[in-house]
Amino acid sequence: MSGDAIRARDLTKIYGQLSAVDHLNFTVRSGSVFGLLGPNGAGKTTIIKLLTGLSEITAGEATVAGFDVRRDPMQVKRRIGWVAAEVILDDDFTAWENLWLQAKLQRVSAWKPRAEQLLAYFDLTDRRKDKVGTFSTGMRKKLEIALALLHEPEIVFMDEPTIGLDPSTRHMLWELIAGVNREFGITVLLTTHYIEEADALCDQIAIIDRGKFVATGTPAELKARVQSDFIEIETTELVDETRWRAIAGVTDVRTEGRSWILRTPSAQTTLPNVFAALRTDQIQRINIEAPSLETVFLDVTGKHLDAAGPEVHDFRKFYSTVRRARQ
Ligand SMILES: Nc1ncnc2c1ncn2[C@@H]1O[C@H](COP(=O)(O)OP(=O)(O)O)[C@@H](O)[C@H]1O
Ligand SMILES: [Mg+2]
Numbered sequence: 001m002s003g004d005a006i007r008a009r010d011l012t013k014i015y016g017q018l019s020a021v022d023h024l025n026f027t028v029r030s031g032s033v034f035g036l037l038g039p040n041g042a043g044k045t046t047i048i049k050l051l052t053g054l055s056e057i058t059a060g061e062a063t064v065a066g067f068d069v070r071r072d073p074m075q076v077k078r079r080i081g082w083v084a085a086e087v088i089l090d091d092d093f094t095a096w097e098n099l100w101l102q103a104k105l106q107r108v109s110a111w112k113p114r115a116e117q118l119l120a121y122f123d124l125t126d127r128r129k130d131k132v133g134t135f136s137t138g139m140r141k142k143l144e145i146a147l148a149l150l151h152e153p154e155i156v157f158m159d160e161p162t163i164g165l166d167p168s169t170r171h172m173l174w175e176l177i178a179g180v181n182r183e184f185g186i187t188v189l190l191t192t193h194y195i196e197e198a199d200a201l202c203d204q205i206a207i208i209d210r211g212k213f214v215a216t217g218t219p220a221e222l223k224a225r226v227q228s229d230f231i232e233i234e235t236t237e238l239v240d241e242t243r244w245r246a247i248a249g250v251t252d253v254r255t256e257g258r259s260w261i262l263r264t265p266s267a268q269t270t271l272p273n274v275f276a277a278l279r280t281d282q283i284q285r286i287n288i289e290a291p292s293l294e295t296v297f298l299d300v301t302g303k304h305l306d307a308a309g310p311e312v313h314d315f316r317k318f319y320s321t322v323r324r325a326r327q
Contacts, residue, residue, distance in 0.1 A: 003066075005030040005155050005187040006051060010060030013046050013211075020046045022211035023060065028189055028204070030154075033181050035202035036191040037293070039305055043211040044191035045085065048157045051189070052082055065154050081148030081156040081186075085163060087140060088147075091133035095124055095143055098132060099150060106151040118146040121183075122176060138169035142176065149184065156180065158190040162197060174200050195293040195305055207297060215296060223291040229267035230289035231274065234259045235282045248273045259285075 006028035013021040021043045028034040036044045049055035051064055053073040062069045065079035089098055096115070103111035119125045122142040132140065141161065148156055161177060162170040178201060181188050192198050198205050199219045207215045207222070215222055228251070244253045244260055249270030252263035264270040267288045275283075297305045 003030055004028065004063075005032075006034070006062070006064050006189065008047075008051070008060065008062045011047070011050060011057065011062055012059040013043075013050055013055065014058045019211045021050060024206075024211075024213060026206055026213070026216070028155075028187060030187055031181075031185065032203040033178075033188040033190065033201050035198040035205045036189070036208055037193065037195065037198040037202075037205050037297075037305075038191075038208035039193055041210075042193075042208045044208060045159055047208075048082070048159050048189070048191065052080060052157060053077060078151070079154045081151070081153035083141075083144050083148045083156065083158040083161055085159040087144070089132045089135075089140055089143060092131060094129050094131055095119065095135075096128045098143060098147060102147040102150050108151045111150060114150055114152065115146075118149055121179070122146050136169075137165060138172065141165070141169075141173060145176070145180065149180065149186070153186065155187040155189065158188060160191055160193070162192070162194065170194075170197070177201060193305060195297070199293050205293070207293075219293065222293055222296045226291040226296055227265055228263050228291060229265070229270075231262040231264060231267050231270065232256075232259050232285075232287040232289060233262065233274070233283065234285040235278065236284050237282050239278065239282070243277060247277045250274075 004027045006026075008024055008026050011021055011024045012019065024047070036047060038044055046055065050057050051062055051069060053069055053076055057070060064076045067075040067079075069076055090101070093101065099111070099115040099118075103115070108114070116125075119128055122145065124139065124142060124146070127135070127139065132143065135143065145156075145158070145161070158177065162173050165173065174197065177188065177190070180186055188201075190201065202219060205217065205219060205222060206213045215225065239260070241253055241255075244250060244262060247262070247270070249264045249266070250262045250273075251265065254261045254263075262270070262274070294305060
């Protein structure tokens with residue numbers, strides 16, 4: 001497949017008075033990883049539901065894998081995979097039985113070689129005969145991604161694929177998701193409210209807040225929007241704030257614990273001035289912080305991404321609540 005995997009024009013979803021998705025225009029290049037980064041309630045899941053045909057488009061249009069979502073929903077469904085934010089596995093089934101069930105649901109006939117390949121890729125071959133109820137959260141997520149890939153989709157949608165996972169499991173999943181894109185050649189559209197995740201995985205990012213894109217670009221382009229570096233410095237002796245402020249190129253000075261944080265348009269040109277102003281033996285520690293996506297979100301929305309919405313802290317607790325609510 002070449003060209004655009006997804007094209008959305010004025011894509012809109014209105015719930016009552018609320019524009020959950022508000023006239024969005026974007027394209028996802030075939031073979032790329034596209035990230036929707038935004039806080040809870042921004043409209044990320046709604047966008048996935050519109051693109052996968054799970055929710056009716058209020059206005060605008062979208063093509064996925066070359067087919068109009070409204071006119072050809074079945075053609076679209078055949079070519080996409082979907083990894084929901086919620087757990088969808090059956091605890092009483094083994095990994096292999098879950099794959100078998102998925103093959104039935106998707107009407108994939110010769111599914112076994114593909115299932116074996118996926119189990120191997122996600123390092124679950126040894127656990128294929130174990131009930132999913134015994135799996136860790138990370139293993140469940142891996143199996144869910146495997147299920148979404150069983151029918152060999154061109155595009156896979158992953159809704160908050162690492163929400164609530166511990167950092168090491170999250171990093172392990174990043175590697176696997178990057179491989180799904182690179183090795184399997186599948187276009188990935190993922191949503192996240194983790195800045196580092198978008199930064200690590202995505203070729204293109206759209207930062208979304210209240211149904212609207214507030215900034216779009218590559219991670220590097222987005223970071224370039226915020227024109228400051230930060231020099232973090234710790235000294236052996238007390239240094240007066242006025243001395244920092246007097247250094248050429250330093251535009252702002254803050255303290256954080258024992259460190260000073262100097263804001264500057266360019267750490268590269270300002271650092272020699274810092275060294276000249278201080279004796280080098282006074283410097284205990286120095287760290288350069290390049291502009292990050294967090295600074296971008298802060299810059300465009302005036303709030304921190306994590307502070308912008310409630311976070312789901314405990315994954316298991318959250319899902320046991322969901323299961324109870326369903327009963
Ligand atoms: N079925 C629905 N009915 C009414 N409002 C909804 C529905 N689904 C989502 N919303 C609202 O739309 C907004 C976007 O929700 P959602 O797409 O789930 O955000 P995100 O996935 O970014 O957290 C929220 O304000 C949410 O409350
Ligand atoms: Mg969501």
